[in-house]
Amino acid sequence: MARSPENPAEGSVDVASGVVPFSRFLYEKGLQLTRKQTTTLQVNVGLLCNQACRHCHLDAGPGRREMMKGETVEEVAAYARRGGFETVDITGGAPELNPHLATLIEKLSPAGSRVMLRSNLTALNDGKRDFLMEFCRAERVVIVASFPSLDLSQTESQRGEGTFGESITALRRLNALGYGQEGSGLEIDLVSNPTGAFLPPSQAEAEKRFRRELERRWGIAFNHLYTFSNVPLGRFRAWLKCSGNFRTYMERLAAQFNPCAFEGLMCRSLVSVSWDGYLYDCDFNLAERLPMDGVKIHVSEMTGPPGPGTPIAVSDHCYACTAGTGFT
Amino acid sequence: MEIYYDPHDLPRFEEIGNDAPLLGKKFFEYYNAVFAEGALTEREKSLIALAVAHAVQCPYCIDAYTQACLEKGSNVNEMTEAVHVATAIRGGASLIHGLQMRKIAGRLSF
Ligand code: SF4
Numbered sequence: 001m002a003r004s005p006e007n008p009a010e011g012s013v014d015v016a017s018g019v020v021p022f023s024r025f026l027y028e029k030g031l032q033l034t035r036k037q038t039t040t041l042q043v044n045v046g047l048l049c050n051q052a053c054r055h056c057h058l059d060a061g062p063g064r065r066e067m068m069k070g071e072t073v074e075e076v077a078a079y080a081r082r083g084g085f086e087t088v089d090i091t092g093g094a095p096e097l098n099p100h101l102a103t104l105i106e107k108l109s110p111a112g113s114r115v116m117l118r119s120n121l122t123a124l125n126d127g128k129r130d131f132l133m134e135f136c137r138a139e140r141v142v143i144v145a146s147f148p149s150l151d152l153s154q155t156e157s158q159r160g161e162g163t164f165g166e167s168i169t170a171l172r173r174l175n176a177l178g179y180g181q182e183g184s185g186l187e188i189d190l191v192s193n194p195t196g197a198f199l200p201p202s203q204a205e206a207e208k209r210f211r212r213e214l215e216r217r218w219g220i221a222f223n224h225l226y227t228f229s230n231v232p233l234g235r236f237r238a239w240l241k242c243s244g245n246f247r248t249y250m251e252r253l254a255a256q257f258n259p260c261a262f263e264g265l266m267c268r269s270l271v272s273v274s275w276d277g278y279l280y281d282c283d284f285n286l287a288e289r290l291p292m293d294g295v296k297i298h299v300s301e302m303t304g305p306p307g308p309g310t311p312i313a314v315s316d317h318c319y320a321c322t323a324g325t326g327f328t
Numbered sequence: 329m330e331i332y333y334d335p336h337d338l339p340r341f342e343e344i345g346n347d348a349p350l351l352g353k354k355f356f357e358y359y360n361a362v363f364a365e366g367a368l369t370e371r372e373k374s375l376i377a378l379a380v381a382h383a384v385q386c387p388y389c390i391d392a393y394t395q396a397c398l399e400k401g402s403n404v405n406e407m408t409e410a411v412h413v414a415t416a417i418r419g420g421a422s423l424i425h426g427l428q429m430r431k432i433a434g435r436l437s438f
Contacts (some may be wrong), residue, residue, distance in 0.1 A: 151405065153405070154404075192401075194398070194399070196398065198399050200399070201371065201400045202370070205365070205369060205371065209371070209401060
């Protein structure tokens, strides 16, 4: 049975956001959100970033100092080995700015996991870490790169001036190293988030268009394109509020609730560890400091992945994951 | 009624079928079929709809298809060009009728 919200008053619509609390929404639909088998370990190595994108749910940027230390890197790598995860998904901020990144990747490789690196492309190709692309190739790291739009002005309004050209250069370098090339086994995936308070296009249609246009204009190849909604947290939430879009955006997310997306939510199969080593159901709950199962647990205390059936902590930002084609 | 156009009416569009359910149903079935991917993509169809919305000057359609174009992956450059296409056809249609005026004037004049 779905857990009943503790406070019945929660059932009323939040006047500011225009939607009922997500927990209440699930209860009314007779749904509950619990884990299936946890196969992915997501590691947030810090909030320092060379960019300050307007949709960032973590408020990451050049001014942030939160960073995973060497000791925590060791603890995370040990947990990855204990947990036998199929995939380890490294994220940030810009993970490239953490000096322990290469150590973490090296330590993860013998664990047999598929290692993914979420990159904004400009940090990977800023001339200060030339070894990193080669290193990723040698370790067969999957690159998951932000590339919101085929349009310069849309991209730069989200990610900052100069990012479009730099991203193109980085993608071409990665292609030259074999990434995205048939038969190389080196995978590069692109992620497109809408450049404002609207929902993303259909993944299949956008992938076709990106593939055609990137090849035609710049000779760039990639493996997959993912289209994700922006999550109403951090800098994006602040922008939604000050631009007067918050309420209509939340209403739109809630109206687009998709039961299929709900079944496949990433939090059912992923556990996220923060730069200070604590566990969350996902990176968004991490942003909200909403710990897994309501208790702060350190990675060093975990004997294995959280078990199937463990309840997942939810909040209103979950509407972004269940809208349209969802979030993976 | 103080205003003729209310943005809150847009999501209520389907209510137009309330007293003519059969006609409403036929219209919305047709409407949805028109906008489904066919020989043209949904993105291209949204751009056409945006241009036509400007030609027929429907504020509801402009609102709906601005949002739809963005959500189908279009950008403001493409959307602005689409509006210019509508404008060129509208302007051209007026101008080509100017030939009628010139012919009639020619017939009536010394
Ligand atoms: S934000 Fe998304 S991934 Fe996180 S708990 Fe909610 S639904 Fe799951």
